[in-house]
Amino acid sequence: MFTGLVEEIGVVQSISKSAKSARITIKAEKVLEGIKLGDSISTNGVCLTATTFNGKSFTVDVMAETMRRSNLKHLSPGEEVNLERALRVGDRLGGHIVSGHIDGLGTITKYENEDNAVWITIAANSEILKYIVQKGSIAIDGVSLTVAYVDDRVFKVSIIPHTKDATTLLRKKTGHEVNLECDLVGKYIEKLMGAKEQAPKDQGITFDFLSENGFA
Numbered sequence: 001m002f003t004g005l006v007e008e009i010g011v012v013q014s015i016s017k018s019a020k021s022a023r024i025t026i027k028a029e030k031v032l033e034g035i036k037l038g039d040s041i042s043t044n045g046v047c048l049t050a051t052t053f054n055g056k057s058f059t060v061d062v063m064a065e066t067m068r069r070s071n072l073k074h075l076s077p078g079e080e081v082n083l084e085r086a087l088r089v090g091d092r093l094g095g096h097i098v099s100g101h102i103d104g105l106g107t108i109t110k111y112e113n114e115d116n117a118v119w120i121t122i123a124a125n126s127e128i129l130k131y132i133v134q135k136g137s138i139a140i141d142g143v144s145l146t147v148a149y150v151d152d153r154v155f156k157v158s159i160i161p162h163t164k165d166a167t168t169l170l171r172k173k174t175g176h177e178v179n180l181e182c183d184l185v186g187k188y189i190e191k192l193m194g195a196k197e198q199a200p201k202d203q204g205i206t207f208d209f210l211s212e213n214g215f216a
Contacts, residue, residue, distance in 0.1 A: 002042045004095030004137075004144020006082040006167045007031055010043070012075050013057050020064035024075065027057045031083045040100065042084040044168075045142030045179040046070050047100025070102045071141075071177045080168045082142045095144025096137040098181060104128050105177045106140070109154065111170070118159045118170060119148075124180060129155065131182035131190075139181040143167050 010028040024043075031041055032053060039050050041058065048060035067073045075081070087093070106128065110121040122140070124132075132138060132150050139145070143163065149156040164170045172178070 001087045002084050002098040004098045004139045007084050009080050010083045012079045022062045025059045031085050040086040042100050042142045044081045045139050070179045082167050098139045102179045103182050106180045108176050121156050123154045131186040137183050141178045
């Protein structure tokens, strides 16, 4: 689990791609402090496992499913990525609970300046937008943000100066894809409601049955 509060911006040192997967080495400093083999590091919002590391970089293996669902497939040497170590029990949860499991991709369509903030408009498909609510949380390339506007085509977030400096979000151009992870709560509710609707109706005598028929 992560918080969506980016610890540092790393730089892709090398990337070796096979037919569907990849091995990526990323130059970093902060996230290497206390690192152990097998530790999870959020990379542009994707939970990845450090397979090797030294004092200046770490390497991760990216499987085919992750490449298909995320913007990691577009990375090349020299590109910057948002990095965050996994949440430790007892840490402050300053952002929101982020799993590092990407729901899909969005496309940046517009930047707008407003005083000290910058609005970002992101287009996404209906399968993602149905989980996005105004004033709810969303992780964009691993950055925890509050949704300020949403309709059936796009949603918007507003970036403060600190987020501008501490992440890669405003270093991208319109048309660039970003990784999106929606809040977990909506997905769990949908799953549970679907299971309830599909449950067999003939379940024998229950307390609800007795209550509905005046016996309890």
